[in-house]
Amino acid sequence: MRIDGPCKLNGELRVHGAKNSTLPLLAASLLCKTEVVLHNCPRLSDVETAVRILKTLGCRVKREEETLLIDSSSLQGGEIPETLMREMRSSIVFLGAIVSRLGKARLSFPGGCELGPRPIDLHLAALRRMGLQITEDHGCLDCTVPGRLTGCPISLSFPSVGATENVMLAAACAKGTTVLSNAAREPEIVDLADFLNACGAHVSGAGGSEIVIEGVPSLHGCEHRVIPDRIVAATYLAAAAASGGEVLLHDVECAHLRLVLPVFEEAGCSMKVMQNQLWLCAPERLRPVKCIRTLPYPGFPTDAQAPVMAMLCLADGASVFVENIFENRYKYTGELLRLGARIKVEGRVAVAEGVKSLSGASVQAPDLRGGAALVVAGLASEGTTLISGLHHLDRGYEGLEKAFSETGARIQREKITLEDRKEEKDAASTF
Numbered sequence: 001m002r003i004d005g006p007c008k009l010n011g012e013l014r015v016h017g018a019k020n021s022t023l024p025l026l027a028a029s030l031l032c033k034t035e036v037v038l039h040n041c042p043r044l045s046d047v048e049t050a051v052r053i054l055k056t057l058g059c060r061v062k063r064e065e066e067t068l069l070i071d072s073s074s075l076q077g078g079e080i081p082e083t084l085m086r087e088m089r090s091s092i093v094f095l096g097a098i099v100s101r102l103g104k105a106r107l108s109f110p111g112g113c114e115l116g117p118r119p120i121d122l123h124l125a126a127l128r129r130m131g132l133q134i135t136e137d138h139g140c141l142d143c144t145v146p147g148r149l150t151g152c153p154i155s156l157s158f159p160s161v162g163a164t165e166n167v168m169l170a171a172a173c174a175k176g177t178t179v180l181s182n183a184a185r186e187p188e189i190v191d192l193a194d195f196l197n198a199c200g201a202h203v204s205g206a207g208g209s210e211i212v213i214e215g216v217p218s219l220h221g222c223e224h225r226v227i228p229d230r231i232v233a234a235t236y237l238a239a240a241a242a243s244g245g246e247v248l249l250h251d252v253e254c255a256h257l258r259l260v261l262p263v264f265e266e267a268g269c270s271m272k273v274m275q276n277q278l279w280l281c282a283p284e285r286l287r288p289v290k291c292i293r294t295l296p297y298p299g300f301p302t303d304a305q306a307p308v309m310a311m312l313c314l315a316d317g318a319s320v321f322v323e324n325i326f327e328n329r330y331k332y333t334g335e336l337l338r339l340g341a342r343i344k345v346e347g348r349v350a351v352a353e354g355v356k357s358l359s360g361a362s363v364q365a366p367d368l369r370g371g372a373a374l375v376v377a378g379l380a381s382e383g384t385t386l387i388s389g390l391h392h393l394d395r396g397y398e399g400l401e402k403a404f405s406e407t408g409a410r411i412q413r414e415k416i417t418l419e420d421r422k423e424e425k426d427a428a429s430t431f
């Protein structure tokens, strides 16, 4: 991706459907015996991977523009191949739904992760309590349910988003009632509960720390609209603020950004919150933000940490970040240094000392949100920024360069030859 900066974003941007909602909703559609119609599904590689998982399991899936139609009546097998498990770590969220429908599943561990260790112990412990027998063998999980999954009290030691979703999916059609304590409270959990209830499930309390799921014998299909992606919204805001621009976001759920918007205000941005719309106008120079601590929802989201850090690299002073969710979420800061940012990282803490301007360079996206941070910084940098590793960005952002070029950025994808790539590598290793 080539960005010729600096570019001031000016105009209107539409926020697409949430990746982190679409994935569990696709897993949930496995539970439904009649057709599911899911609107507002973004075209992302992670969503395509989830669709491939559904098809591998025998489901019929059709895309019509932003809508996915899923028919799980022919579900069979219960095995997810290792290649698909490795491609997308959140594929583990299919486990609860598969064992609920088929009474068995075979899948591999989702594997290591670019954000640090990402265990699934909470998922497995919870499902075991519900009666799932799991044998771990050479990185494979062989799972069977003698009889039917059984509802029970479950308490998570950490409000894991994925584990909460897995329990909800397993419990929706289990025998009896599941009471899940210390559940994750993210909007995507509420979206999943709304979907399940529209399919005939009895889920209450989602959005709070205790979720009660009364098992029902079976679920039918429904028509549902995926909520807007709050991390894409935060990324667009960070890009507009870093570039000194002014944008109007459409299709945004402002209530989901409760602890994100004050950060932009503290940085000196003017904002106006309207129904499903959000306006932001950047100041002449951004102000630093005292301290941003990532926390489970409703705290500041870890996924917004990187784009917001990129923005604050241009503030008039030092901003402090404390990452409390993932161990290894500052990898991208090394790439920001290439653009002239001043960042010091010490364990979970990072300090971004703002500079007056950044300058374009060749950088590589180390992960999804780190890649988004490089785009934000690239837009604000003087000269040309070349970003490689775009497969990370394609996991979570649909049409990023189209959206930004329509709002005034000089940004495009370029075909890079092997020769160019070698030159890039050589140049990188000189420094």
Ligand code: UD1
Residues within 6 Å of the ligand: 019, 020, 021, 023, 090, 117, 118, 119, 120, 121, 122, 123, 124, 158, 159, 160, 161, 162, 163, 184, 302, 303, 325, 326, 327
């Ligand atoms: C989801 C999101 C991801 C977001 C994260 C935190 C999806 C597809 N992904 O990921 O974008 O960054 O929530 O908001 O929705 N943990 C364990 N054991 C477990 C499960 C989790 O120790 O069994 C730890 C993780 O290592 C991590 C923390 O809990 O440190 C949070 O993980 P979790 O909430 O489960 O994140 P994901 O569901 O993987």
